Amino acid sequence: MTAYLWLIWYDAAAKVTPKHWTLAVSYEAHDRAYATVYEVTMDFTGRYQSRVVRRVHLTSNHPLGAYGGKILLGEVNDGVLCSLEAYSDTAAELVNTYNRKRGQGTSNCHDWATIIVRSLEDAMLLPQGSLARLERCPRTG
Template sequence: MAYLWLVWYHASSKMSPKHWALAVTYELNERAYATFYQILADGNGMGQFVPNVMRRVHLIATHGDQAYEGKLLLGEILDNVVGALEMYSESAADMVNSQNRKRGVGETNCQDWTMIIIRSLEDAQLLPKGTLAKAERCPRVG
């Protein structure tokens, strides 16, 4: 059994969005090593993102230059779900990028990507009912 976490980081300013990522651990220890799933800007300035996976990172580690701020345990997940997270990540990144092409640069971000994945896992009954509602209450700005 693995554990799925929502992790967020300090924002660069009080008006900036916090960076959100999903992390998988096999322990409930804060110093546990995790595999992080996230999207990162592709660098072209058009509000497009690419999925990124980082392995063997401490659950509460700094992300780039952003200090760790908090986390929420989303639930226990089976190994087959862990194996499918990269596919979920890629699909959610495509959805975020599609929305940004329609709406405008950067209107949809890593938080939306995270919520798409959580909603999908909850709808498939791979996370407990109410997980999405708990995640929606996590801090988003500054």
């Protein structure tokens, strides 16, 4: 079965602060479709942890901010769906490793999403150009 992978961003608290990015998978391509949302959230120690939230509307608000927008990254198959949680966990650990070396908050949810999309595109599990579309999405305010 074919599913759709989206990048969703949520409004930031201020013009200079980062928007929150998540990846979402839906089986329909309209705004009211239900999706499984993959994201990273920061715990009380400053480490990012991968999180999955099921049955969320694509255009729902997030506790961190109001729905800001979305972009379709491409169609994915069931094989990708089975491994997306593992991709998310691995990308979160890469972000945490980078932050330990460079300083807390140096890398964030934007880098997490970029790592996952780059990996999927490199493995030819997402169409060519998906990463380029992601990189043009708004990151702040």
